Amino acid sequence: MRLRDRRAFQKPEVMIIPMIDIMFFLLVFFMLSTLYMVNLKTVGINLPKAATAQTQMSVTYLVTVKKDGGLYLEDKPIAHDQLLAAVKAENMKNNRFSIVVRADEGIDYGNVIKLLDDFREAGITRFGLAADAGGR
Numbered sequence: 001m002r003l004r005d006r007r008a009f010q011k012p013e014v015m016i017i018p019m020i021d022i023m024f025f026l027l028v029f030f031m032l033s034t035l036y037m038v039n040l041k042t043v044g045i046n047l048p049k050a051a052t053a054q055t056q057m058s059v060t061y062l063v064t065v066k067k068d069g070g071l072y073l074e075d076k077p078i079a080h081d082q083l084l085a086a087v088k089a090e091n092m093k094n095n096r097f098s099i100v101v102r103a104d105e106g107i108d109y110g111n112v113i114k115l116l117d118d119f120r121e122a123g124i125t126r127f128g129l130a131a132d133a134g135g136r
Contacts, residue, residue: 050131
């Protein structure tokens with residue numbers, strides 16, 4: 001007992017549109033998931049703008065100085081003496097140790113210079129100042 005005629009069968013087709021949709025979905029998923037893999041440990045401040053700002057990827061410590069004078073190591077508040085002790089200890093372990101200071105745009109210039117001077121007295125020779133790109 002045959003229910004269908006043999007000639008009534010159609011050739012199988014590959015549906016490409018659903019495959020393209022799935023590929024775009026996977027692309028967007030991986031793009032968004034990689035954004036969350038970046039480890040940003042900073043405190044939000046208003047950085048000054050500079051036309052020649054460059055991105056440095058080989059930074060050991062990221063120190064933030066807020067407008068009220070508060071110091072942060074990565075994203076955790078830290079006292080000035082504790083910061084200097086941690087910096088000295090890390091400098092002894094790592095000969096390529098470097099620090100980037102992120103200072104708020106409205107902070108007193110003397111506070112930043114004092115911090116940099118303290119780093120220099122602690123033996124740190126590789127440090128820089130952070131700025132947002134797009135100045136002038």
